[in-house]
Amino acid sequence: MATIEDVAKLAGLSRTTVSRVINNQPYVTEEKKIKINEAMKELGYVPNSSARRLRSQRTETIAVLLPRVTNPFFGQLIESLEQKASDYGYQVIVCQTHDKKYKELDYLQLLKTKQVDGVIMASLTNEWMDIEPFLDSGPIVLCNEYMETQDVTMIHIDHKQAAYDAALHLIEQGCRRIAYASGGRETYISKQRKIGFCDALREHNMWLSKELEINEVLDVGDGQTTFQYLKVHQPEVDGIFTGSDEVAAGIVYAASKEGWRIPEDLAVVGFDNQMLSLLMVPAITTIEQPVEQIASKTIQVLVDQIKNKLSAPTQRFVYPYELIKRKSTDCNTVKKTAR
Amino acid sequence: MATIEDVAKLAGLSRTTVSRVINNQPYVTEEKKIKINEAMKELGYVPNSSARRLRSQRTETIAVLLPRVTNPFFGQLIESLEQKASDYGYQVIVCQTHDKKYKELDYLQLLKTKQVDGVIMASLTNEWMDIEPFLDSGPIVLCNEYMETQDVTMIHIDHKQAAYDAALHLIEQGCRRIAYASGGRETYISKQRKIGFCDALREHNMWLSKELEINEVLDVGDGQTTFQYLKVHQPEVDGIFTGSDEVAAGIVYAASKEGWRIPEDLAVVGFDNQMLSLLMVPAITTIEQPVEQIASKTIQVLVDQIKNKLSAPTQRFVYPYELIKRKSTDCNTVKKTAR
DNA sequence: ATTTGTTATGAAAACGATTTCAAAATGTAG
DNA sequence: CTACATTTTGAAATCGTTTTCATAACAAAT
Numbered sequence: 001m002a003t004i005e006d007v008a009k010l011a012g013l014s015r016t017t018v019s020r021v022i023n024n025q026p027y028v029t030e031e032k033k034i035k036i037n038e039a040m041k042e043l044g045y046v047p048n049s050s051a052r053r054l055r056s057q058r059t060e061t062i063a064v065l066l067p068r069v070t071n072p073f074f075g076q077l078i079e080s081l082e083q084k085a086s087d088y089g090y091q092v093i094v095c096q097t098h099d100k101k102y103k104e105l106d107y108l109q110l111l112k113t114k115q116v117d118g119v120i121m122a123s124l125t126n127e128w129m130d131i132e133p134f135l136d137s138g139p140i141v142l143c144n145e146y147m148e149t150q151d152v153t154m155i156h157i158d159h160k161q162a163a164y165d166a167a168l169h170l171i172e173q174g175c176r177r178i179a180y181a182s183g184g185r186e187t188y189i190s191k192q193r194k195i196g197f198c199d200a201l202r203e204h205n206m207w208l209s210k211e212l213e214i215n216e217v218l219d220v221g222d223g224q225t226t227f228q229y230l231k232v233h234q235p236e237v238d239g240i241f242t243g244s245d246e247v248a249a250g251i252v253y254a255a256s257k258e259g260w261r262i263p264e265d266l267a268v269v270g271f272d273n274q275m276l277s278l279l280m281v282p283a284i285t286t287i288e289q290p291v292e293q294i295a296s297k298t299i300q301v302l303v304d305q306i307k308n309k310l311s312a313p314t315q316r317f318v319y320p321y322e323l324i325k326r327k328s329t330d331c332n333t334v335k336k337t338a339r
Numbered sequence: 340m341a342t343i344e345d346v347a348k349l350a351g352l353s354r355t356t357v358s359r360v361i362n363n364q365p366y367v368t369e370e371k372k373i374k375i376n377e378a379m380k381e382l383g384y385v386p387n388s389s390a391r392r393l394r395s396q397r398t399e400t401i402a403v404l405l406p407r408v409t410n411p412f413f414g415q416l417i418e419s420l421e422q423k424a425s426d427y428g429y430q431v432i433v434c435q436t437h438d439k440k441y442k443e444l445d446y447l448q449l450l451k452t453k454q455v456d457g458v459i460m461a462s463l464t465n466e467w468m469d470i471e472p473f474l475d476s477g478p479i480v481l482c483n484e485y486m487e488t489q490d491v492t493m494i495h496i497d498h499k500q501a502a503y504d505a506a507l508h509l510i511e512q513g514c515r516r517i518a519y520a521s522g523g524r525e526t527y528i529s530k531q532r533k534i535g536f537c538d539a540l541r542e543h544n545m546w547l548s549k550e551l552e553i554n555e556v557l558d559v560g561d562g563q564t565t566f567q568y569l570k571v572h573q574p575e576v577d578g579i580f581t582g583s584d585e586v587a588a589g590i591v592y593a594a595s596k597e598g599w600r601i602p603e604d605l606a607v608v609g610f611d612n613q614m615l616s617l618l619m620v621p622a623i624t625t626i627e628q629p630v631e632q633i634a635s636k637t638i639q640v641l642v643d644q645i646k647n648k649l650s651a652p653t654q655r656f657v658y659p660y661e662l663i664k665r666k667s668t669d670c671n672t673v674k675k676t677a678r
Numbered sequence: 679a680t681t682t683g684t685t686a687t688g689a690a691a692a693c694g695a696t697t698t699c700a701a702a703a704t705g706t707a708g
Numbered sequence: 709c710t711a712c713a714t715t716t717t718g719a720a721a722t723c724g725t726t727t728t729c730a731t732a733a734c735a736a737a738t
Contacts (some may be wrong), residue, residue: 004694004696027717048453054694054723386725392725393725
């Protein structure tokens with residue numbers, strides 16, 4: 001492989017000048033610039049990335065931590081994040097934590113080992129006190145995750161309010177025994193959602209009984225299992241709030257197969273407005289997050305923090321969401337007619 | 340940030356010895372090893388990744404090129420690839436090409452700039468002659484993509500035969516005017532599928548007319564559009580083969596909304612056996628690829644090539660697939676009863 | 679006591695770029 | 709023609725490791 005030295009020799013100039021051309025800095029005559037470019041082309045020269053990273057202490061790379069790319073919401077998120085990052089000249093490396101604490105910490109090491117200039121956490125399973133020390137090694141931004149602390153910038157929607165709205169909607173549709181299926185990880189987000197959900201219930205003199213709260217429900221399969229459980233143990237359930245469209249889809253699928261009518265027998269609400277929620281029969285009521293805006297702001301903030309090493313005041317950006325009402329909760333018929 | 344030098348000083352030893360401990364090489368007394376480990380802990384030392392990459396000329400990183408992570412098939416693939424890679428101690432960086440030639444070439448530069456030790460191409464939109472030169476910079480393996488050439492190792496299923504089987508199935512179900520919706524990119528894979536599809540038709544004295552061939556159909560939205568087109572311009576169509584479950588789902592969705600019955604009015608076949616194909620009403624007939632096996636072999640082969648720099652003979656690994664028959668093609672009723 | 683063979687250690691070179699600093703070349707104003 | 713500013717260039721230092729090579733220390737064998 002050709003090095004910068006080879007190029008310099010071939011062009012009859014110094015490494016320094018070649019470096020100037022590579023990074024198109026000023027103070028190189030047009031004539032030599034051409035000569036150098038020719039030399040580079042002739043040798044098929046490409047600067048060695050490790051060397052320039054080492055010397056310049058910049059990697060132009062951002063790590064995005066998320067649970068898993070197979071979750072369409074995060075697929076969509078990573079898509080937008082990458083798009084935006086590349087606008088700013090940054091590369092993205094995708095880190096799947098699978099909701100494992102140790103993986104999350106492992107990936108944060110990327111910041112310490114200087115493999116990345118900054119980190120976006122769209123996965124947050126550790127306690128903040130375990131994350132916080134990493135801030136010494138570089139900027140971190142929370143995307144779609146959040147917490148009480150103010151030590152870090154966060155970009156997200158109001159999950160508590162969103163869950164409240166969803167629960168209220170179910171209540172307004174006539175549901176009286178509403179189940180709650182949560183993405184199991186005990187994150188701040190899930191706690192917020194549960195609070196919002198319970199608030200709505202309480203305001204209508206209802207409450208979430210232990211038997212109607214199901215945890216660790218993540219994907220379509222879990223949704224199916226959840227329905228089986230409800231059918232056997234809580235057959236009087238008439239509505240359910242889920243943490244994702246996948247789970248909701250699993251429930252709708254299993255319920256339909258068992259002859260339950262959606263929404264008459266069971267009204268279902270999902271989360272994230274994935275394509276899946278629209279395609280299901282019946283289409284699933286869900287909450288839409290402004291993914292692109294969130295992604296856009298996240299990158300903007302992180303890049304800013306990378307560039308202005310002086311730690312800017314941390315901020316919190318809360319974006320609006322939208323409850324999208326579809327057939328899965330459209331109970332204008334009387335609830336629970338003969339099943 | 341502490342450097343190896345700082346650790347050496349604190350431990351009263353040399354950089355070399357510290358380096359030996361870091362890479363747990365032999366020839367360090369237990370006593371000094373302990374002293375050094377203490378020093379590292381005290382300073383919170385972590386080796387700088389760029390420096391070691393530069394010196395050792397290894398990155399322990401693999402690039403995976405694929406069209407987009409929002410396509411669930413590739414989401415699944417990346418999931419498996421990452422899993423396997425980490426078993427071998429390799430990191431994966433995900434590179435979305437969005438079927439753009441220039442992006443594909445951009446990402447291949449990672450090999451030249453020594454940012455990665457090897458590349459997995461699950462996206463292949465360029466001509467081979469444009470890719471081939473990159474082989475000088477490091478190993479490349481084709482995963483789920485393939486072509487005639489024998490210059491590179493390939494892992495895939497027989498897409499031609501799979502499309503043949505799917506078409507045959509449609510014919511056996513009584514379809515007589517079968518449309519073909521293809522993921523537009525003019526890749527070898529799509530060509531193979533089309534050949535297989537047409538072979539089946541020809542063997543039954545049918546052929547694919549221009550009007551029933553629709554290209555550049557990639558996602559659910561495209562599927563919907565495709566149905567609208569067929570409905571208006573080719574209403575006598577009674578079966579359709581699609582390049583992905585997403586497209587198939589879009590068609591089923593649009594068709595149902597317009598009052599067409601699936602499969603009586605239109606039988607639909609998807610590809611990849613994504614969750615979506617099972618959840619749709621009706622469930623969609625599709626082709627399942629052994630993603631895990633493909634991923635596993637891909638990593639194994641690539642890592643082998645990275646380690647044994649001597650270029651092993653290139654090979655081709657062809658895995659079996661399975662046609663999964665579901666309701667969307669279950670035409671035991673008479674086709675085209677009054678619509 | 680000397681040789682031979684391990685084990686243990688460190689000084690210095692190397693990896694391939696960028697950055698600093700000094701000096702040379704050129705232009706421009708007085 | 710001189711003085712000063714600006715543009716152009718390169719030698720050498722630097723980034724933080726790993727690798728090479730030389731040598732020291734120790735044990736076992738002659």
